Amino acid sequence: DNVTGINTDVVVIGGGIAGLWLFNTLNKQGYKALLLEDETLGGGQTIKSQGIVHGGTKYTLSGNLTKAAECIAGMPQRWRDALAGQGDVDLSDARVLSEYHYLWSPGDIASRMTSFFASKALRGRVNQVKDRENLPAIFRNDSFRGKVYELNEIVLDIQTVVKSLVKGLESRTLKVDWTPDSGDSRLVTDNGEIAFIEHTQGNVTYRIHARKFVLTAGEGARTLMGRWGISEPEMQLRPLHMVMVKHAHPDPLYAHCLGVKTVPRMTVTSHPTEDGQWVWYLGGEIAEDGVERTSEEQIRVARRELAAILPWVNFDNAQWSTLRVNRAEPKQSKLLRPDAAFCQSVGNGIVTWPTKLALAPNLADEVGHLLDADGIQPSDNESFALPDNLKHPQVCEQFWSKHFD
Ligand code: FAD
Structure with a gap:
């Protein structure tokens, strides 16, 4: 089999406002950061927010x-x-x-x-x-x-925000399909850590390694955490x-x-x-x-x-x-409105929710602090890009696009 390694500093999973802002910031800081999305960029809560x-x-x-x-x-x-x-x-x-x-x-x-x-x-x-x-x-x-x-x-206008955040960085985004058996991607774990992400295109299998995996998957975090084998933090x-x-x-x-x-x-x-x-x-x-x-x-x-x-x-x-x-x-005790962007380290990952679109910068700051604390520093990312044959996620449609004539 044809197995190729892709080495990154940070893999961000989920391209809503949280993942996009973080991904853009990390790239600017020189990190080799990759963004994984299984639908469209911004197409979750982000485009459906009021902006x-x-x-x-x-x-x-x-x-x-x-x-x-x-x-x-x-x-x-x-x-x-x-x-x-x-x-x-x-x-x-x-x-x-x-x-x-x-x-x-x-x-x-x-x-x-x-x-x-x-x-x-x-x-x-x-x-x-x-x-x-x-x-x-x-x-x-x-x-x-x-x-x-x-x-x-x-x-x-959130669609234009999404476009701006991914502009010039498309080659560092990857469209993934996690469907068990028929999909092209899977999470490979080892002792509670994410060992790597395996992604197959044609006859090549890519093993994506990272020093940190950050979950910015919104509602999708639950399924991902299930595949990772962790139950905390609760959503x-x-x-x-x-x-x-x-x-x-x-x-x-x-x-x-x-x-x-x-x-x-x-x-x-x-x-x-x-x-x-x-x-x-x-x-x-x-x-x-x-x-x-x-x-x-x-x-x-x-x-x-x-x-x-x-x-x-x-x-x-x-x-x-x-x-x-x-x-x-x-999860909060009494369904209270959470205070700020939420970030929690779990093994070699971070599970995070911004709780508000507005708090995406705060979330990127908090993840930055956790990376610093683990000594994960930017490396040289100038020439970092995925192989040409890999697919990139599209930017979402407007939230009303399918609702009116
Ligand atoms: P999402 O936008 O949901 O992004 C998660 C992304 O991860 C999605 O693109 C999804 O496809 C992807 N994903 C999921 N699972 C996987 C997986 N396994 N692999 C890869 N990718 C995956 N906040 C404000 O500050 N101002 C507002 O005006 C405002 N209005 C709102 C109005 C509504 C109706 C709602 C619901 C929320 C509103 N909010 C607002 C809150 C705000 O929308 C959210 O806090 C914010 O958009 C969450 O961003 P996110 O990136 O965490 O989630």
Whole structure:
């Protein structure tokens, strides 16, 4: 048999935002890093996210500055630096959908807003938009009575972020199929360690070695850990039932609508389609509470909610659809929202979940510290590339691509 070795410093398994940001950073630092993906790059939770680079404001809705909010507060600047081409990764080609995410009250919950904004936590991070001409266009309607606040949180077109992160590094990515027996790849373990990954193309078998294997597989971590033979750290899934509405109203909306709970009543982001319309993507309370609803029921609730909070926007000719997606995170005792990017060393591997798209830079930092601690330093990666015959994963489609005409 024709067996060839491929030696790397780090193999990253899973090309969502966590794996991509890490992979790009490691390559820039000079590591021989390889990225393995079994579907499409970004096609998991990442493309289905709302693309908001949270600075933690929504976690302070309870009035307290929680640990989550503290850790995440530094993230918008990391992303802004990257978008300016001056960060640890280069996102200068990525598309910004909105420079700011907003927070608005429909008008009937002013008292709650007062105590919320009185909290020290928010001072300097949230500005009320007082002048009508500075309001996002959608709120410049005579029937709008509420208050609007501008958050220091950018909203991104995630597909362009994914493209930027893999650009120029395609030859260091590998499309894998782990299907037992018929697939082309398998994890070979030895005493609780990952010995190597075996990948077969034609009559050649490649043995991919690494000093560290990093699992950034999102929900897929469970199966991978099963093949590796480890059960810790445990993962939890929190399901969401998102709503998509494609319509021709000219103004986009990027905002959390405040309700009476600590979760926004609705979080809306807007995504431009090729035919000049918008897909509004609806999350927040409606998506968390709507998990048990059928798609039809969920759409009915969404219509009713939108009519209540944006009564002047006409959805008569809109197309509606829903999307079920899980958030994959480390298991927490009471299904609490995890604090920061999670990284845990296991043998010669690291199991990690960012818990938020926004925390991808934090995750790359944490993995960097663990590599340092193990003395794994960059080597010369200038000429590092996979053999030409190996397949590379594609970048994902937009999340709504299969939902509308
Ligand atoms: P994923 O994006 O799921 O990536 C995992 C990748 O690994 C996938 O590409 C998958 O195909 C691949 N994979 C799986 N198994 C294997 C395997 N065995 N081998 C190789 N590859 C494998 N966060 C924010 O900060 N802002 C938001 O606005 C926001 N909105 C959200 C909205 C929704 C509806 C959801 C569900 C989440 C949202 N989040 C948001 C959270 C955010 O999306 C996630 O925290 C983040 O995308 C997780 O990234 P990831 O790379 O860990 O996972």
